Amino acid sequence: MATVTYDKATRTYPGTDRPAVDKLDIDIADGEFLVLVGPSGCGKSTSLRMLAGLEDIDEGAIWVGDRDVTNVQPKDRDIAMVFQSYALYPHMTVAENMGFALKIAKKDKAEIRQRVEAAAKILDLVEYLDRKPKALSGGQRQRVAMGRAIVRQPQVFLMDEPLSNLDAKLRVQTRTQIAALQRRLGVTTVYVTHDQVEALTMGDRIAVMKDGVLQQVGTPRDMYDTPANVFVAGFIGSPAMNIGTYQVFDGFAQVGRGKVALSRETIAALKTEDKSQVVLGFRPEALDRAAPNADGAIPVAVDVVEELGSDAFVYGSVPTEYGEAQGINFSAGESQVVVRLDPRDVPKKGETIWVTIRTGEQHVFSSATGLRLTSAPVISKPIIK
Amino acid sequence: MPLHITGAADAALIDLPWSIPLGAWPEDRIAALPRGLSRHVVRFVRHGDSVLAVKETNPEIAHKEFTILRDLERLGAPCVHPVAVVTGRIDAAGEELAAALVTEHLAFSLPYRALFSQDLRKGTLKRLIDALSVLLVRLHLTGFYWGDVSLSNALFRRDASEFSAYLVDAETGDLQRSLTDGQRGYDIEIAVTNIAGELYDLQASEDLDENVDPGEIAERISTRYEQLWRALTETETLTSNIPLHVAERVRELNEMGFDVGEIDMQQVGDGTALTIKPKVVDAGHHSRRLMRLTGLDVQENQARRLLNDVDEYRSIHPESGDDENYGAHQWLRHIFEPTVRAVPRNLRGKLEPAQLFHEVLDHRWYLAESAGHDVPMPVATASYVKHILPEKKDEQAVLGRSLAEMTAELPALTAEIGSVYEVRDAYENDNTHGWGTVPEPDDAEPPVVRRETTRKPVTTKPRARTALSDAKKAASADPEV
Numbered sequence: 001m002a003t004v005t006y007d008k009a010t011r012t013y014p015g016t017d018r019p020a021v022d023k024l025d026i027d028i029a030d031g032e033f034l035v036l037v038g039p040s041g042c043g044k045s046t047s048l049r050m051l052a053g054l055e056d057i058d059e060g061a062i063w064v065g066d067r068d069v070t071n072v073q074p075k076d077r078d079i080a081m082v083f084q085s086y087a088l089y090p091h092m093t094v095a096e097n098m099g100f101a102l103k104i105a106k107k108d109k110a111e112i113r114q115r116v117e118a119a120a121k122i123l124d125l126v127e128y129l130d131r132k133p134k135a136l137s138g139g140q141r142q143r144v145a146m147g148r149a150i151v152r153q154p155q156v157f158l159m160d161e162p163l164s165n166l167d168a169k170l171r172v173q174t175r176t177q178i179a180a181l182q183r184r185l186g187v188t189t190v191y192v193t194h195d196q197v198e199a200l201t202m203g204d205r206i207a208v209m210k211d212g213v214l215q216q217v218g219t220p221r222d223m224y225d226t227p228a229n230v231f232v233a234g235f236i237g238s239p240a241m242n243i244g245t246y247q248v249f250d251g252f253a254q255v256g257r258g259k260v261a262l263s264r265e266t267i268a269a270l271k272t273e274d275k276s277q278v279v280l281g282f283r284p285e286a287l288d289r290a291a292p293n294a295d296g297a298i299p300v301a302v303d304v305v306e307e308l309g310s311d312a313f314v315y316g317s318v319p320t321e322y323g324e325a326q327g328i329n330f331s332a333g334e335s336q337v338v339v340r341l342d343p344r345d346v347p348k349k350g351e352t353i354w355v356t357i358r359t360g361e362q363h364v365f366s367s368a369t370g371l372r373l374t375s376a377p378v379i380s381k382p383i384i385k
Numbered sequence: 386m387p388l389h390i391t392g393a394a395d396a397a398l399i400d401l402p403w404s405i406p407l408g409a410w411p412e413d414r415i416a417a418l419p420r421g422l423s424r425h426v427v428r429f430v431r432h433g434d435s436v437l438a439v440k441e442t443n444p445e446i447a448h449k450e451f452t453i454l455r456d457l458e459r460l461g462a463p464c465v466h467p468v469a470v471v472t473g474r475i476d477a478a479g480e481e482l483a484a485a486l487v488t489e490h491l492a493f494s495l496p497y498r499a500l501f502s503q504d505l506r507k508g509t510l511k512r513l514i515d516a517l518s519v520l521l522v523r524l525h526l527t528g529f530y531w532g533d534v535s536l537s538n539a540l541f542r543r544d545a546s547e548f549s550a551y552l553v554d555a556e557t558g559d560l561q562r563s564l565t566d567g568q569r570g571y572d573i574e575i576a577v578t579n580i581a582g583e584l585y586d587l588q589a590s591e592d593l594d595e596n597v598d599p600g601e602i603a604e605r606i607s608t609r610y611e612q613l614w615r616a617l618t619e620t621e622t623l624t625s626n627i628p629l630h631v632a633e634r635v636r637e638l639n640e641m642g643f644d645v646g647e648i649d650m651q652q653v654g655d656g657t658a659l660t661i662k663p664k665v666v667d668a669g670h671h672s673r674r675l676m677r678l679t680g681l682d683v684q685e686n687q688a689r690r691l692l693n694d695v696d697e698y699r700s701i702h703p704e705s706g707d708d709e710n711y712g713a714h715q716w717l718r719h720i721f722e723p724t725v726r727a728v729p730r731n732l733r734g735k736l737e738p739a740q741l742f743h744e745v746l747d748h749r750w751y752l753a754e755s756a757g758h759d760v761p762m763p764v765a766t767a768s769y770v771k772h773i774l775p776e777k778k779d780e781q782a783v784l785g786r787s788l789a790e791m792t793a794e795l796p797a798l799t800a801e802i803g804s805v806y807e808v809r810d811a812y813e814n815d816n817t818h819g820w821g822t823v824p825e826p827d828d829a830e831p832p833v834v835r836r837e838t839t840r841k842p843v844t845t846k847p848r849a850r851t852a853l854s855d856a857k858k859a860a861s862a863d864p865e866v
Contacts, residue, residue, distance in 0.1 A: 074567050
């Protein structure tokens with residue numbers, strides 16, 4: 001068990017101009033489950049491979065515990081890549097499957113047996129130790145594969161999109177198992193995924209990356225409630241946050257025909273580069289129905305209604321007069337806004353509903369830099385160039 | 386989403402039963418079952434005159450693997466030929482089926498398990514490992530990181546008295562400009578672990594003698610790889626007789642079967658020493674030379690053997706003159722082709738011509754030894770065709786017609802590897818997630834993940850680093866937030 005520290009670690013592939021990972025700086029606590037998440041090409045896998053020793057570190061350093069492992073060979077770093085291969089050998093028992101790598105490493109029989117039994121206990125596989133893999137269920141076989149890594153007793157577990165091969169049902173099952181297992185073992189784990197739902201459900205903390213740069217690192221709640229910039233706001237949460245750029249008049253953001261009040265602090269934080277515009281974000285579930293033309297209410301013309309039993313989602317557009325929204329990011333296809341409503345009170349297509357953003361649930365970002373304008377407790381400073 | 390086949394210019398692919406899960410494809414379509422361990426459902430499928438390997442997986446992986454194999458092929462790395470990716474499969478009930486990757490089955494190739502039986506000699510095992518280490522070196526030279534090196538992920542072909550290995554499963558692989566030492570080292574580590582596991586498994590199923598030490602055999606791939614890698618890429622420092630040494634280095638590499646495309650030479654020190662390092666090395670030196678001389682397209686060791694025979698012929702027949710092209714052509718006309726033609730048509734599918742020729746050469750040697758004098762080729766060939774080839778057990782009955790064409794179970798080596806591999810349980814090595822016939826135990830509690838959201842991670846910065854950042858702070862007076 002140990003901490004992991006990325007100390008402004010950088011990797012630039014030969015022949016490219018932009019670093020694949022740019023001065024990554026994260027402190028991972030002993031026993032923490034940290035998820036690196038981001039879109040394809042953001043540098044998350046490269047960062048993991050730098051920790052594994054599979055990528056050179058061109059600048060900066062990486063520490064495991066109090067050891068600088070920057071120039072140490074992968075096999076000497078005391079880390080274990082999990083799920084590199086699901087291979088279970090059909091003629092060997094579960095115990096043999098878990099322990100044979102220790103045999104190659106010439107550990108003595110007693111120690112191998114002790115480690116295998118300890119791992120089996122944690123994995124609920126003790127009664128299966130003498131069985132062959134064919135007699136195990138799918139979930140149990142997954143756990144045997146994990147057991148192979150556990151018996152090596154590494155300081156850190158590394159997992160690179162281990163669920164990408166699995167079908168949806170198995171994915172949900174397995175991710176819960178992995179997360180629960182990690183808590184039982186208490187081994188520091190660095191986990192890479194492109195799926196933000198996986199990140200939110202599994203990690204103690206999440207680190208969002210884009211284009212090789214760390215955007216924000218924090219607990220799932222922090223990332224969800226207080227995204228540090230526009231990218232994180234739009235990336236975390238499903239359906240995605242409604243985000244748009246709006247003109248500021250008199251302390252209000254003009255959202256279609258509605259005016260949304262901005263705090264004095266926000267207005268004060270605006271700079272000339274922002275050109276009197278703000279990026280406003282609000283989650284679909286942060287909206288309440290309101291009376292037409294009420295204070296701060298935004299009109300939404302309903303395009304599509306999706307009733308999901310427990311919720312209803314309205315996909316609509318914000319009709320413009322002056323002050324039309326520019327640079328809208330949406331996940332609703334052609335429409336501009338997603339609203340979550342009580343399923344017992346759904347509007348019809350073509351109707352206009354008015355919604356207000358619940359107090360404290362609006363997110364305001366600079367239109368020039370994308371950084372959060374309203375103050376909020378942020379655990380780690382966002383690093384944006 | 387409609388069925389989508391991408392890759393091959395082969396309309397006949399559409400006729401395959403894509404709307405049935407691969408594991409349930411009708412017997413008459415199946416040429417053979419896989420005999421290696423596989424995470425996915427794999428079947429060898431009859432397709433016209435050839436055999437295709439079909440693997441069920443997800444679309445992203447299938448496309449990625451297809452692209453990698455195609456790129457590797459272009460780079461001249463030994464791998465299977467990718468044919469197509471099939472997506473958009475649905476069954477009769479409208480349910481989605483897995484995507485499929487289709488590759489051409491490598492003719493005359495063997496999965497390693499086909500070679501194992503109680504009588505397996507340690508020598509054969511070592512030769513398989515050697516072939517795999519050469520494959521790994523060649524792949525690493527092209528910048529390909531394998532990620533899952535194992536006997537199951539390769540196919541082996543007899544190459545004169547050695548084996549040649551070919552990459553089959555590129556799923557975990559990654560093609561880069563060049564590999565770091567860390568990546569190469571990790572690939573080797575994976576290889577040693579996987580090979581040991583496969584050998585332990587063979588022992589557990591009593592297909593491998595228990596006196597063999599899997600760990601020791603698996604280590605061999607590491608040592609052989611290092612030897613070859615060093616010979617191909619290490620930097621030598623020379624101080625005298627430089628042209629001689631450079632020529633010597635190139636010649637050694639040629640002997641090993643590699644052509645040197647570029648050598649990097651740099652003066653060092655006070656200008657008296659020179660370092661040389663091969664930069665571009667291409668495998669296939671002998672096969673290229675044989676191709677040039679005779680038009681025969683054979684594997685590297687086969688080529689080496691045939692070239693030796695060409696040289697021998699030329700020395701015995703000085704009338705063929707100094708021109709090696711002419712001499713090689715005479716050899717082809719008078720020695721090689723008559724030998725190959727002497728095999729009756731019905732037996733020709735068992736061996737590649739070059740391999741057959743190699744076998745006949747071996748047989749001729751044995752005949753000469755027992756007779757105490759030289760035996761001419763026609764006599765040796767006739768004897769081989771009459772006594773050795775027919776005695777070979779016919780595998781048709783076991784797994785289907787095409788298998789006899791696919792597997793080169795050579796009679797001359799029967800003594801070495803024992804009787805033909807018998808399939809006990811046809812699906813016993815199907816190590817796939819498609820096993821799922823055992824349900825989850827009833828009392829299994831769904832695991833509960835309890836996260837303390839207020840838990841702030843407490844990090845202990847390594848002391849050395851703190852000192853460093855303190856120093857940096859003092860130097861730059863930049864406040865840290």
